[in-house]
Amino acid sequence: MPQEIPPSGSVVALAGGVGGAKFLRGLVAAAPGAITAIVNTADDFTHQGLRITPDIDTVVYTLSGLVNEQTGWGVADDSTACLEMLGRLGEPTWFRLGDRDLAMHLVRTRLLREGLALSAVTERVRAVLGVPVRVLPMSDDEVATEIETPEGVLAFQDYFVRQACRPAVRGVRFRGAREARPAPGVLDAIAGARAIILCPSNPIVSIGPILAVPGIAGAIAASPARVAAVSPIIGGKAIKGPADRMLRELGHDPTAAGVARIYAGLANVFVLDRVDRALADEVREMGVKPIVTDTLMADPSRARALARTVLEGLR
C-alpha cells in the first residue's frame, strides 16, 4: 500500500449487482480517465439451457443506458411473452426472464458454446453496446455461490430469487473459487491501477467472491494504488438486497462499521454515509481513513458526486 499513482493506469472498480453498476455510472460521469470494472460472476447460473451472468448484465445494461431504472436491473420496457409461454409449456417461471434480456442470454450462451471465454464474450457485448468501461469478469472459470441454510444448501439464485432471501443464512461458500483463475487482464489491471475501489455492493456475495479468486486480493494488497471501499449499508440497512441480514446472520456487525472491518486489511479509505458519521471513529481505529458523505445514489448526479468524493479521498 502505496504512494505513487501511475497516471496512465485505469481506475479499477470491483463490482457486484445494482449498487456496483450505479457507482460505475457515477464514476464514468466523474471522468477519471480509463476505468476497468472487475465484476462478480459467482451469481452466474444456467437456466433453461441459458448461461446467465446477472452482475455483468446489470453493469452492461446500466452503462449502455438500456437498464430498467425502476428495478436497477434488466432492460427497460421489457416484456415477458416468452416467460408466459414457458409457463404454458409447464416450465418454472420464478426467474423472470424478459424478452429483451433473453437476447443477451442467447448470444452469450451461443458464444460460450462456440468456445469463447466469458471475458471475450463480455468484451464483444461491451463493444457492440458502446459501454465506455472495460468490463472484466472476475474469472472465466465457473464459480458458484452457495448459501447454507437450515433447510440445506441452496444455489444462489434459488436463495436470492426463488426464495426471495427468506431462508436464514448459516454460511456462504464459493464453489470452484479455489481452482478459479483471474480472467485475462484482471491482475494486470490491478497491478497498474491508478486507484482501486470496492463498490457499494454486498461485501459477502458480491465483493467476497471476487476477493476469493486466488491472486486477486494479493494483487490488490501488492498494487501501488490506494484502495477505497464504499459502504453498501446506510443506517444499518442495505440499500438493496439482503446484505444487512446476511451480515447479521453470519456474525458480522450489520452496520457500515461491520463492512469496514471486513475490508480493513485491504482498504486505505472507507466511505460511509452521513447518517453513520458516528461510526467514523470506529473506522479510523481500524487504521482506515473514513470519509463521510452522501452515499445514497438516488439518481445519476448523486452517483457522480459520490464517485468524485471517493476519487478525491484516494488522492
Add this chain to the structure above:
Amino acid sequence: MPQEIPPSGSVVALAGGVGGAKFLRGLVAAAPGAITAIVNTADDFTHQGLRITPDIDTVVYTLSGLVNEQTGWGVADDSTACLEMLGRLGEPTWFRLGDRDLAMHLVRTRLLREGLALSAVTERVRAVLGVPVRVLPMSDDEVATEIETPEGVLAFQDYFVRQACRPAVRGVRFRGAREARPAPGVLDAIAGARAIILCPSNPIVSIGPILAVPGIAGAIAASPARVAAVSPIIGGKAIKGPADRMLRELGHDPTAAGVARIYAGLANVFVLDRVDRALADEVREMGVKPIVTDTLMADPSRARALARTVLEGLR
C-alpha cells in the same frame, strides 16, 4: 396395397408445413378416430444456439389452437422484443423469432441437450399443449434439406427464409437421410394404419424427406392400408410456398398431375381440385383413382370437408 382396413389402426398422415397442419386440423374435425402425424424434420436447423423444428411446431401450434391464423405458422399475437434486441447486439435477424415461439425453442433445445430424443421432446410438448393427434418426427436423426442453386448449395432455411426462395433450384438433397432411422413408432403406425394420407404439402421438400428415410416408403407400400395423396397445387400454383416453381425447375410438370406422377407408385387415390378436373383422366391413366373436390382450405370447416372427402375416397 391392400384390401383390409384394420379398424383399430390410426389414420396416418405424412405432413410438412402449413398445408399439412391445416389438413390435420381438418382431419381431427372429421373425427376418424386415432390420428398419427409423421412430420418432416428436414427443415430443422440450429439458429442462435436453438434447435428449431419448423414443421413440427406448425403442426403443434395449429392443433393446439396457438397458431397465428394470418401466417399459418408461429404463435398468434407474438411479439419480437427479443429479435429487436438481437439486432441491437449485432446479430442477424432474418429468421423472425417470435418471443412466444422462442419458449418452444428454448424448451426443446434444453431437453435435447439433456439427452431426450426429438420424438420424446415432441410427445412431451404435445401432451402439455393437449394436441389431440400423435405427432411423430419422421426421424430422431438429423436430416437436412440442401438446395442446389446456381450460386451454390444453400441450407434449406437460407433458401426458404433468408433468400425468400429467390434462387433457382437445380437440385434438392437430404443430407443424413440415408443413415437416418424412422423415429420410434413410425413404422408400426404405418404397418397398422387404417388409412394413410400424404397431406397437401410440398412433395419435394416436405413429403420428399419423409419418404427418403430408409424404411418409410417401403412400409407404406407394404401396409394393408390404402394411401391417398392430396395435391398442394391448384391450377398450376402452390397455395403457399415454392412448390410450383420447384417442380418446374426440377423438371416435373408443375401441376396437380405432376404431383400425382411423383406419388403414383405409392398412392391408390389422388385428390385434386375442381379447377384441375381436366387432369383427372391423366391421373387415372397412372393407375391412381382421382377424386375431384374443393381442396383450398380457406377455413377450418373447408379443411374438415376435404378431410372427409379424402377418408371417403379411401374406403
